[in-house]
Amino acid sequence: MSTTKSKTNLHIVAYPFPSAGHIIPLLDLTHLLLTRGLNVTVLVTPSNVHLLEPYLSTHPSSLKHLVLPALVPDIKPSPPHKRFLAIVRALRDLHYPFLLQWFQSHPSPPVAIISDFLLGWTHHLACELKVPRLCFSPSGAFGMSVAFSTCRDPPKNNDPGEDINFLISFPNVPNSPTYPWWQIENFPDLEADPDWEFHRNSMLANLESWGIVFNSFASLESVYFDHLKREVGHNRVWAVGPVLPLEGDLIGSATRGGASSLPCHKLMTWLDARPDNSVVYVCFGSRAVLTSKQLKVLATALECSGVHFILCARVPDDQGLILNGFKDRVGDRGLVIKGWAPQVAILKHRAVGSFLTHCGWNSVLEGLISGVVMLTWPMSTEQFTNALLLVDQLDMAIRAGEGTENIPDSNELARLLVVSLDKSKPQNVRAKELSDAALSAAKGGSSDKDLDELIKQLADIKKLE
Known part of the structure; x- marks a missing residue:
């Protein structure tokens, strides 16, 4: 601008x-x-x-x-x-x-x-x-x-x-x-x-x-x-x-909004070691707390999919054991972040190819600017409207789940995680087009x-x- x-x-x-x-x-x-x-x-x-x-x-x-x-x-x-x-x-x-x-x-x-x-x-x-x-x-x-x-x-x-x-x-x-x-x-x-x-x-x-x-x-x-x-x-x-x-330092993008449990430079080092468009970034925002069922489905899908991933999600205190065992099983293939994540910096990295999101508008715009395909799993209020816009009207996203009422099967979610990284999919073309449109509007x-x-x-x- x-x-x-x-x-x-x-x-x-x-x-x-x-x-x-x-x-x-x-x-x-x-x-x-x-x-x-x-x-x-x-x-x-x-x-x-x-x-x-x-x-x-x-x-x-x-x-x-x-x-x-x-x-x-x-x-x-x-x-x-x-x-x-x-x-x-x-x-x-x-x-x-x-x-x-x-x-x-x-x-x-x-x-x-x-x-x-x-x-x-x-x-x-x-x-x-x-x-x-x-x-x-x-x-x-x-x-x-x-x-x-x-x-x-x-x-x-x-x-x-x-x-x-x-x-x-x-x-x-x-x-x-x-x-x-x-x-x-x-x-x-x-x-x-x-x-x-x-x-x-x-x-x-x-x-x-x-x-x-x-x-x-x-x-x-x-x-x-x-x-x-x-x-x-x-x-x-x-x-x-x-x-x-x-552009530039993104007004402190590494610490934008809060501190992460994993320093930004360590995140970037981990991403640097991954191939282009090979990582799924998963984040449900700063407010949504996943239920036990949602967390188990998500963890199982990430584990079975074989994709590289970064997971940032708020979970109930009594569900910590799910992620502890999960982290041991996936090893270096995935990272789990507690608290705030440097989302803009993550999404702009060349290794990130898709974004499983709750469809908060800030996340929608950050994903859109980055040109990544989005998997939608809205949790509340206008997030359902944002998902409808992305999937049904803009054709740049893939519907994954909807709140606690439509929780996907873990096998189906695993399949969608893999599909989201396929650069031949039409959603990838639309994501790039809309990214260019957003940047053109702002510049x-x-x-x-x-x-x-x-x-x-x-x-x-x-x-x-």
Whole structure:
């Protein structure tokens, strides 16, 4: 992307949702804005300040940060989706008055707020402050289209406890996607719950915001960007991705997001000793914890397939013995990483030929840029939508599994692991085409131009003050 430094005197606030998978892409976007001469203050919670370090050292004068009050962990235990909703609402209650006071007392307050889509309430803060609010989506336009439709018209199932495969369709979304009930993010039991209502209103507030910025690129999801522009009633919907650094040191790619149990140089040495396109990288993200059944199927498939592999997965403490014996049996053919993995560095290595992924959007883009074939095994929420996009609409991935409901047979998964490394497969051709398209968009193409247009429109607002 362009790195032309021309001082704009624009000062904006960037407010990521306090989770690594949301913070890092917004920091990457912040990096791009800083290289174009903006001044940015990042809002960050105490436990996530360390994620800012490589960016602060790269932009010591134009990047500032404000440490927000920490959320006291007194949310009562509950099912995961209820707990998540309660946390999001508690963040609003804690941070809204703090930020209002900070803005109003600042000698040179920011002229705009860009905040994560899970922080839709910041639209109301921006309205009170009389500044534009940009919604940032670290997810794709397809996933957001489904999420917005779900919130506007929550799907119904008269017997969700029994009929989990009841089909839900979205005829108003392009390509009319259809999902079994268990794959849809919905909270039908919470319609009268204030936390659910707050979440729904926050999501809909994103549609009312001044603009929406996506970590995606136009040619990947063009039909969904056109759809969202119709939904919001204007053209201030920008596709500026992939925002992750594409060259150089990748803003500390070896330690991006955390520390690995296996040092990056040891990983690279192991990969250097492998032939081109011979390694399957397996990772289910930083949040998904594999069940005992999932882990046993995966370990058996990796063992029986005979492929070289790197496995990075969170497992329950009581399942450690499965991997201990597993590591002894596969020997030097595979590596097991506990904790965070230097995923970008791994995927860009010439020895890695395919990627078994949970289909989180960050992983999708990192795999796409690397040009590797993806095996999809989504675990929750918009990951199912991302898998549908990769397999059925882009023809660049192979479906392997779906959550805990569709766990593949270990023999079939072993076969797919081998197939994924076959460079003659059509998915390999499509993966390379889309990799080229992503790089072209980010290097002087549509994403570069969208980011320049976004900054121009913000500067025009500043001139009118």
